Amino acid sequence: MRLNHALPPDGANGKPVGKESDLVVRDDELGALGNMAFDLHSQLSTTGDLARQNTFDAATQLFNDGLEAGSALTVLHDAWNTKLGTLKEACAHISNHLDYSKAQHAKDEHDIQTGMKNAAGKAMTVSRIYDYIK
Structure with missing residues (x-):
């Protein structure tokens, strides 16, 4: 296996052309995974420490x-x-x-949606942007 080269675009790598996977993440997935990690942290903080003092006391005895x-x-x-x-x-x-990724993505989306400028450097309205993409 060589890691210092690009894969050929013609499907010679064994995958059909156009079927290359890409990273796709949705906000609801990020939120669910973040909540799962938070819940696991909370559970570990309580149940993972239940026997600590008893174990130490037994070891000392x-x-x-x-x-x-x-x-x-x-x-x-x-x-x-x-x-x-x-x-x-x-x-x-x-x-x-x-949590940070989700918040940053929302901020980036907002900046993209509201930050398009015309040639003069003035912010463009949504209706004006729509005229360009029709």
Whole structure:
């Protein structure tokens, strides 16, 4: 596989001409995915942390009783907290990014719709723009 070249436009890459997929995202999809990421973050914040204190207490008690399982349980406790924090951070990042993308797309659409200017640099009305595309 070569990554430093463009695919031939004649379908020689095994896909029919004109059937190349492109990135298409709809606002409702972005919103739904962002909400799912937010909900997962919320669930992880509550249910992912339920046994943290009990696990730590058990590890401390086992360690104080001279059992090596206490040290192992402490390592497990710390690893779980690290992984849980990473997963929550990823969910928050996804949710925030999708919210930002949705808002930015709406702003860009508004700018495009209201920002068309004529040769003199003055903003064109929608009816004037429509005259150009009829």
